[in-house]
Amino acid sequence: xxxxxxxxxxxxxxxxxxxxxxxxxxxxxxxxxxxxxxxxxxxxxxxxxxxxxxxxxxxxxxxxxxxxxxxxxxxxxxxxxxxxxxxxxxxxxxxxxxxxxxxxxxxxxxxxxxxxxxxxxxxxxxxxxxxxxxxxxxxxxxxxxxxxxxxxxxxxxxxxxxxxxxxxxxxxxxxxxxxxxxxxxxxxxxxxxxxxxxxxxxxxxxxxxxxxxxxxxxxxxxxxxxxxxxxxxxxxxxxxxxxxxxxxxxxxxxxxxxxxxxxxxxxxxxxxxxxxxxxxxxxxxxxxxxxxxxxxxxxxxxxxxxxxxxxxxxxxxxxxxxxxxxxxxxxxxxxxxxxxxxxxxxxxxxxxxxxxxx
Amino acid sequence: xxxxxxxxxxxxxxxxxxxxxxxxxxxxxxxxxxxxxxxxxxxxxxxxxxxxxxxxxxxxxxxxxxxxxxxxxxxxxxxxxxxxxxxxxxxxxxxxxxxxxxxxxxxxxxxxxxxxxxxxxxxxxxxxxxxxxxxxxxxxxxxxxxxxxxxxxxxxxxxxxxxxxxxxxxxxxxxxxxxxxxxxxxxxxxxxxxxxxxxxxxxxxxxxxxxxxxxxxxxxxxxxxxxxxxxxxxxxxxxxxxxxxxxxxxxxxxxxxxxxxxxxxxxxxxxxxxxxxxxxxxxxxxxxxxxxxxxxxxxxxxxxxxxxxxxxxxxxxxxxxxxxxxxxxxxxxxxxxxxxxxxxxxxxxxxxxxxxxxxxxxxxxxxxxxxxxxxxxxxxxxxxxxxxxxxxxxxxxxxxxx
Numbered sequence: 001x002x003x004x005x006x007x008x009x010x011x012x013x014x015x016x017x018x019x020x021x022x023x024x025x026x027x028x029x030x031x032x033x034x035x036x037x038x039x040x041x042x043x044x045x046x047x048x049x050x051x052x053x054x055x056x057x058x059x060x061x062x063x064x065x066x067x068x069x070x071x072x073x074x075x076x077x078x079x080x081x082x083x084x085x086x087x088x089x090x091x092x093x094x095x096x097x098x099x100x101x102x103x104x105x106x107x108x109x110x111x112x113x114x115x116x117x118x119x120x121x122x123x124x125x126x127x128x129x130x131x132x133x134x135x136x137x138x139x140x141x142x143x144x145x146x147x148x149x150x151x152x153x154x155x156x157x158x159x160x161x162x163x164x165x166x167x168x169x170x171x172x173x174x175x176x177x178x179x180x181x182x183x184x185x186x187x188x189x190x191x192x193x194x195x196x197x198x199x200x201x202x203x204x205x206x207x208x209x210x211x212x213x214x215x216x217x218x219x220x221x222x223x224x225x226x227x228x229x230x231x232x233x234x235x236x237x238x239x240x241x242x243x244x245x246x247x248x249x250x251x252x253x254x255x256x257x258x259x260x261x262x263x264x265x266x267x268x269x270x271x272x273x274x275x276x277x278x279x280x281x282x283x284x285x286x287x288x289x290x291x292x293x294x295x296x297x298x299x300x301x302x303x304x305x306x307x308x309x310x311x312x313x314x315x316x317x318x319x320x321x322x323x324x325x326x327x328x329x330x331x332x333x334x335x336x337x338x339x340x341x342x343x344x345x346x347x348x349x350x351x352x353x354x355x356x357x358x
Numbered sequence: 359x360x361x362x363x364x365x366x367x368x369x370x371x372x373x374x375x376x377x378x379x380x381x382x383x384x385x386x387x388x389x390x391x392x393x394x395x396x397x398x399x400x401x402x403x404x405x406x407x408x409x410x411x412x413x414x415x416x417x418x419x420x421x422x423x424x425x426x427x428x429x430x431x432x433x434x435x436x437x438x439x440x441x442x443x444x445x446x447x448x449x450x451x452x453x454x455x456x457x458x459x460x461x462x463x464x465x466x467x468x469x470x471x472x473x474x475x476x477x478x479x480x481x482x483x484x485x486x487x488x489x490x491x492x493x494x495x496x497x498x499x500x501x502x503x504x505x506x507x508x509x510x511x512x513x514x515x516x517x518x519x520x521x522x523x524x525x526x527x528x529x530x531x532x533x534x535x536x537x538x539x540x541x542x543x544x545x546x547x548x549x550x551x552x553x554x555x556x557x558x559x560x561x562x563x564x565x566x567x568x569x570x571x572x573x574x575x576x577x578x579x580x581x582x583x584x585x586x587x588x589x590x591x592x593x594x595x596x597x598x599x600x601x602x603x604x605x606x607x608x609x610x611x612x613x614x615x616x617x618x619x620x621x622x623x624x625x626x627x628x629x630x631x632x633x634x635x636x637x638x639x640x641x642x643x644x645x646x647x648x649x650x651x652x653x654x655x656x657x658x659x660x661x662x663x664x665x666x667x668x669x670x671x672x673x674x675x676x677x678x679x680x681x682x683x684x685x686x687x688x689x690x691x692x693x694x695x696x697x698x699x700x701x702x703x704x705x706x707x708x709x710x711x712x713x714x715x716x717x718x719x720x721x722x723x724x725x726x727x728x729x730x731x732x733x734x735x736x737x738x739x740x741x742x743x744x745x746x747x748x749x750x751x752x753x754x755x756x757x758x759x760x
Contacts, residue, residue: 130407
C-alpha cells in the first residue's frame, strides 16, 4: 500500500546552479568578445573579468562514455563547467588562458576538432535518419559524417568570407531549421504512398487521412469490400503527411528515396532579412555509406561561394547579388522543371522584371 | 548485420570528423541494445530503407508527452531493439552543465537504456535514445529525484529553448535564460499534457542574430532588440580601422538601411533609419553595442513544411519590455491559445491558423491593434472583405450585417 510520493512537473534544473562563478558574477555585464583563434573566443566583462570558450565539434549522437570523457576534460580544465551550443557543439569554459592549448590538445587526442566560431562552417544540425526515425527518406548521421569529413577544414580554419550553416533533415517534417540554412540537405520521397488496404481500416481514421493531404489527393474508397482510401497519384507531391497520421500508407522506398539540396537560407537578421533555402539540386540517390554525390554537390556549392562571395556575404546574399542564372552557371547544376515552384503562391517566385544579367 | 559484421558502417568509423558509428560502437561494448542498433543500421545501409515502425503510445504515468515510442520492424533479427523508445529530458536552459549533473544522467541511462544520447535534439531537449517500455517509470523516477523532468512531445508546449543570452553574450537585449525558464515552469501542465491542436514552440533569442533560429522554428519567436541609439565608442571604431577593417566598404557598405557613414575618423549613424540588423555590431563588437532601451520583438507562426508549407514567424508586437513576471507576454500567449484551441483544426500550427483565418481577423480576435510593423507592405490585391456597408437613408454608422 505504502507508495513513495511520485515527483512530477518539477521542470528542468534551474540553469543558474550550473553557471561557472565568473558567469554568475558578470551575468548580463559582458562588454565585448574577440575570436582569439579558430574555435577559441574570449568574453571580457565590464569588470575586466574574462571567460574563454573552446568549442569542439561533436557528432550530436553521443554515447555516455564520450560524455564522461567531456566531463573529465571539464573537471581537468574548467572546474567541471561545460555547455552545448544550439548546433550540438560542446563548449569548455575556462578562466585560465594558460590552459587553453593543453585542453585543445586533449580534445583533439580524443578525436574532437576545435573550431566552428566566426566565419566557419559550424556543426551540421540534423535529424535522426535511419538511426531512429520511422519516416526517414534517407539517413542523417551518415550523410552528416561524410559531409563534415569533407568540410572539417572549414570548421577548423577561419578562411571563409562569412558564416556558412549546413543542416540536414531526413524528410519533409524537417525536425530542424533546414528550410532556412545556407545549405540544406533534405531527404525526399518520389513515389506515392503504398496503401495497405488490409491494415488501413483497422489502424487509421479515414477522415483524418483524407484531411491530411495538402493537395486533396486522397479520397475515401471501398476496396475489395473494405473501407479504405485511394490516391490520385498525379496530385501527390510525396510530403508523407498521410503516413504521419496513418502508418498503413508507406512512402519509404529504396529505389525512389533520396536527397535534395537547397541553398541560400538564413535565420539571422544581420544585413539581409531571414530567408528560406531554395532548391539547387532536386534529387541525388541514397548511396550509403558515403553518399559521394551529396558530398560532391555540397563541396561544389561551398567552393564556388567561397571563391566568389564578398567579405561577410552569406550564401543567400551572394546569390541575390549575382542572380540565380549565374548560380546555376557557376555550380554547373542543371536547371530543371522541378526548380519552378508549383505549390501555393508559386507565382510569387516567378521573375517579374526585366532585371536580367547576361 | 546479424552476424555482428558491419562493413558499411565501419567505413564511417574513421575520418577527421567525430563519428557517430564510433559512439554506437562504444555503447555496444556494454549494451546489447546498442549492439543490435549497429546491426539494424547496417541493414538499412544495405537495403537503403529505415527499419523503425510508426509510433505507438508509451509514456510515464500522468504525462501525455516526453516519450516517443519506437519499435523495429525486424524484431526477429534484432530482438534487443524490439522496443527502442526515446525519452526527451528538459535540458537546463542555455545548455549549461556541471560534470556532476551530466554524470548523473549518464549513470541513470547506463543502468536503464542504450547508453546513447543526442546532445541535444533539435528542439533543445536532452534526448535519451533507446529503452524498453518497462524501464520508463524507473528512469523517470530516478531522473526526477535528481531534479530532471521530461520535455514536451506531441500536441503541447514543446520544451522552450533559449540562446546563451546574458550568461555569456554582450548582445542579449533581455534575459533569455530567465524568460525561458519562467515560461517552462509556468506552463508545466501545457508541456506535459497535450491538449492543443498541434505543437507550440517558444524560442528566446537575445538579439536579432537569432542564434536559436527562433524566426524559423518557433511558433512564438521572442527576439531581443532595442529602441534607442546604438552605443558607439568612436575611439574603438578607429582602432578597428587602424587594424585593417575597411569600415566604409565592409561595415557601412553592408548596412541594409544605408544609415551609416565613416569619414575615416567618426562613424555617423542615423539611428532613426537603423533596422537593428546587428551587422555593424557583429563586425565591431568592441566598438558598438545595442542601445540601452532594450526589450523584445514578439513574432508568431514559424514552422517546417508539414502540413501547409514552411513559414517564418512574422511580427505581432514590434517591441515589448521583457521583465519578470512577464505578465504581458503570458496574457498574450493565453489569448492566442484560447483562440487557436477553440478554432484551430487538428494538426494546424498557429501560423497556418493565422493564414487560414487572416491576420486581420486574428489580431481582432486577440484584441491587438493592427500596425504597419506587422506587414512587409500593405495588401496589393483589391479583393477586400469590407465588413460593413450602408443603405440609402442611413443617417448614422450602422453595420449592414452583423
